[in-house]
Amino acid sequence: MAPPKRTRLLRSSKASSAQAARAPSFATRSQTSSASSSSNQRASTSASSNQHASTSAASNQNGQQVLGVIPTVFDAGDCNILPTQPTIAEYDLIQQTKEVIVILDATGASTPSSSARIPIRQVIEAKIPRGCLVANRGQAFGGWTRDTTAEYPGIPTKYFTSGDVENYEGDLCTVQCVFEVPQFPKLLIAKYLGWDASAAYEENKDAVFKKFPYVKKWITMKTHFLDAIKTLEPNNLVGVKRERYLDDGLLMEKENIFWIYQEMSYLHSFINRCNGLPFVWYMNVKNTAAPPKFCYSVVNVIEKKLLDEYQKQEAGLKKVKKIKQPTGERMACEKPETCVCDSIFEYYDRKNRDEEELPDADDTEAITRKNMRPDSSGRLNFEGFNTDDQRMVVECSDACGCSLDCPRRQLQRGQKVGVVVYYEDECRQFGLRALEPIKQGQFIIEYTGQILEVEPEGSGVIEDRDVSYDAVFAIMDRRKVVNAINIGNAARFMSHACDPSAVFIETHSRQLVSDPLIPRIAVYALKDINVGEEITIKYFCQDLMSAKDEGIKCRCRPDCPNWLPIYPFESDDDDE
Numbered sequence: 001m002a003p004p005k006r007t008r009l010l011r012s013s014k015a016s017s018a019q020a021a022r023a024p025s026f027a028t029r030s031q032t033s034s035a036s037s038s039s040n041q042r043a044s045t046s047a048s049s050n051q052h053a054s055t056s057a058a059s060n061q062n063g064q065q066v067l068g069v070i071p072t073v074f075d076a077g078d079c080n081i082l083p084t085q086p087t088i089a090e091y092d093l094i095q096q097t098k099e100v101i102v103i104l105d106a107t108g109a110s111t112p113s114s115s116a117r118i119p120i121r122q123v124i125e126a127k128i129p130r131g132c133l134v135a136n137r138g139q140a141f142g143g144w145t146r147d148t149t150a151e152y153p154g155i156p157t158k159y160f161t162s163g164d165v166e167n168y169e170g171d172l173c174t175v176q177c178v179f180e181v182p183q184f185p186k187l188l189i190a191k192y193l194g195w196d197a198s199a200a201y202e203e204n205k206d207a208v209f210k211k212f213p214y215v216k217k218w219i220t221m222k223t224h225f226l227d228a229i230k231t232l233e234p235n236n237l238v239g240v241k242r243e244r245y246l247d248d249g250l251l252m253e254k255e256n257i258f259w260i261y262q263e264m265s266y267l268h269s270f271i272n273r274c275n276g277l278p279f280v281w282y283m284n285v286k287n288t289a290a291p292p293k294f295c296y297s298v299v300n301v302i303e304k305k306l307l308d309e310y311q312k313q314e315a316g317l318k319k320v321k322k323i324k325q326p327t328g329e330r331m332a333c334e335k336p337e338t339c340v341c342d343s344i345f346e347y348y349d350r351k352n353r354d355e356e357e358l359p360d361a362d363d364t365e366a367i368t369r370k371n372m373r374p375d376s377s378g379r380l381n382f383e384g385f386n387t388d389d390q391r392m393v394v395e396c397s398d399a400c401g402c403s404l405d406c407p408r409r410q411l412q413r414g415q416k417v418g419v420v421v422y423y424e425d426e427c428r429q430f431g432l433r434a435l436e437p438i439k440q441g442q443f444i445i446e447y448t449g450q451i452l453e454v455e456p457e458g459s460g461v462i463e464d465r466d467v468s469y470d471a472v473f474a475i476m477d478r479r480k481v482v483n484a485i486n487i488g489n490a491a492r493f494m495s496h497a498c499d500p501s502a503v504f505i506e507t508h509s510r511q512l513v514s515d516p517l518i519p520r521i522a523v524y525a526l527k528d529i530n531v532g533e534e535i536t537i538k539y540f541c542q543d544l545m546s547a548k549d550e551g552i553k554c555r556c557r558p559d560c561p562n563w564l565p566i567y568p569f570e571s572d573d574d575d576e
């Protein structure tokens with residue numbers, strides 16, 4: 001089937017009109033957007049699944065045995081469940097199947113079983129999500145290969161080019177990213193998923209918006225974000241302009257790192273979208289530094305051995321009895337009379353006090369352990385809050401008798417505001433910025449990563465890893481951390497600030513008490529954060545930070561006197 005006729009060539013100097021007439025088109029067939037639930041797409045997606053199945057049981061690049069290929073953590077079926085306008089039944093299905101646990105168990109021994117609600121993945125191999133059909137076809141049949149030293153987990157290395165159009169015309173195309181054309185407000189430059197930059201083309205703005213509703217949202221939010229950056233960083237106007245209108249040369253520079261930013265923005269946002277989560281973008285308006293390589297996951301990853309430990313601890317949690325609610329305390333749960341969240345907090349508090357073995361009652365009182373309860377809008381109250389305090393949120397489950405809309409289930413319901421991974425400067429590198437306004441006390445994002453032991457095998461020394469990617473649990477499990485250096489989401493980019501705009505809160509969260517309980521880390525806003533402003537946390541408590549001229553000079557503000565400690569730390573026991 002021939003693509004529709006074009007009226008005007010995008011960049012006459014960049015492609016011949018013959019190429020232009022055959023450029024890939026998003027409008028070639030009755031295609032729906034990539035996250036649509038159309039039966040056509042379901043059929044194609046499962047065909048593509050079969051293709052992947054045949055490539056399983058191989059070895060990955062590190063020589064590690066691959067038990068079965070998981071194209072990304074989330075695409076093996078999850079991408080089929082998110083229609084743009086779900087029916088009630090489909091909505092229920094999304095709610096019921098959201099949580100996924102990933103188990104790393106390279107030996108394949110004693111494989112844990114999955115349930116329909118909590119699929120368990122045995123091996124992570126970041127691949128292009130299955131729902132991205134043309135990107136997968138490009139990877140298999142594309143005519144151009146990107147420099148393979150630049151490989152990013154889950155990002156294509158092969159692409160269709162304008163020269164491939166003859167063989168693949170009529171292939172379904174998804175608009176991956178768009179740029180405005182200053183003199184022609186009705187046009188957009190569209191680059192397509194799975195096609196290289198030379199096959200970018202101009203399209204009618206309204207037609208793109210109609211076909212791909214997310215593009216309209218994308219461009220509106222991008223403009224808003226870039227307008228905010230213009231005010232916040234007036235020295236970077238050239239880079240800001242390029243994000244909006246593109247640079248003349250970029251369409252001919254397929255290898256330019258700029259295109260990796262576009263790939264990561266689309267594909268990670270796609271994985272988010274499949275899980276009911278908002279946009280995540282990657283942006284560098286300052287230089288040509290490359291974004292870091294890491295495996296994107298919207299859930300925590302845990303080894304079977306550690307999951308087994310958590311399952312043993314369930315015995316204690318099962319004994320938790322509902323305590324009488326103190327009068328005058330605020331209760332966010334829809335069903336305060338049956339809510340057991342405060343009782344669960346009491347359970348952990350008591351358990352910690354027993355383990356602390358402090359010499360006298362005065363010392364015990366010195367530890368402030370806070371039960372953070374959301375208000376009826378789901379926000380936390382940070383009045384009188386100290387970032388050095390131990391704190392925890394317990395979320396409702398089916399044991400509380402409330403609905404899924406209960407305000408005490410923020411992390412379960414998932415991130416609501418989009419974020420931008422933004423290049424800050426040479427010292428801090430990438431940080432995280434708000435794509436949408438955030439209110440004080442609001443849940444922002446989960447900090448996902450690998451659950452690791454603080455001191456593996458009783459070594460007494462924290463593993464030789466960059467602990468600035470560790471998020472610790474002070475209440476639920478002092479022996480484990482969430483580490484996001486290799487696997488994680490956009491939260492792994494948050495910079496340290498001595499006066500932060502956000503905070504980690506360890507969270508006890510599961511929808512059903514029959515789900516495994518794995519501690520999670522939520523990020524909440526300590527103050528209002530406007531579009532374009534940075535989301536920062538305080539990495540270390542005050543006594544680990546010092547002005548002692550060693551470690552990493554803190555760049556949270558130009559005159560900050562503090563230094564961040566360096567790694568690895570010796571554990572306390574070995575200090576003397």
Ligand SMILES: C[S@@+](CC[C@H](N)C(=O)[O-])C[C@H]1O[C@@H](n2cnc3c(N)ncnc32)[C@H](O)[C@@H]1O
Nearest residue numbers: 427428429430468469493495496553554555556
């Ligand atoms: C968890 S990572 C944050 C993401 C990282 N910036 C990146 O681009 O991948 C922590 C590292 O960021 C840098 N960093 C974060 N906050 C900083 C600050 N306030 N001052 C100096 N460096 C900072 C340090 O190199 C630190 O080791």
